[in-house]
Amino acid sequence: MSASEVERPIYPPARPRVTVEELLAAKNTQPIRSLDELQADTFESDEELDEFLAFVRAERQRNVA
Numbered sequence: 001m002s003a004s005e006v007e008r009p010i011y012p013p014a015r016p017r018v019t020v021e022e023l024l025a026a027k028n029t030q031p032i033r034s035l036d037e038l039q040a041d042t043f044e045s046d047e048e049l050d051e052f053l054a055f056v057r058a059e060r061q062r063n064v065a
Contacts, residue, residue: 032038043049
C-alpha cells in the first residue's frame, strides 16, 4: 500500500451535526422576553463606571502611541 492510499484519521475528529434548535434544547435555554433580563449591576455607582471608562480610554490611547 502506498502512502497516498493510507487513510489518515480526520483531525479534529468529526462531530455529529447538531442544529441550533437541538443545542438550545440541550441547554434548556429560554428566549429573552425583556431587555431587563440582560441588565447587570456591574458597577456599584456612576463614579465607578466613569473611572472604568477613563481607564479604558487611557489604555487605548497608550496602545496607539
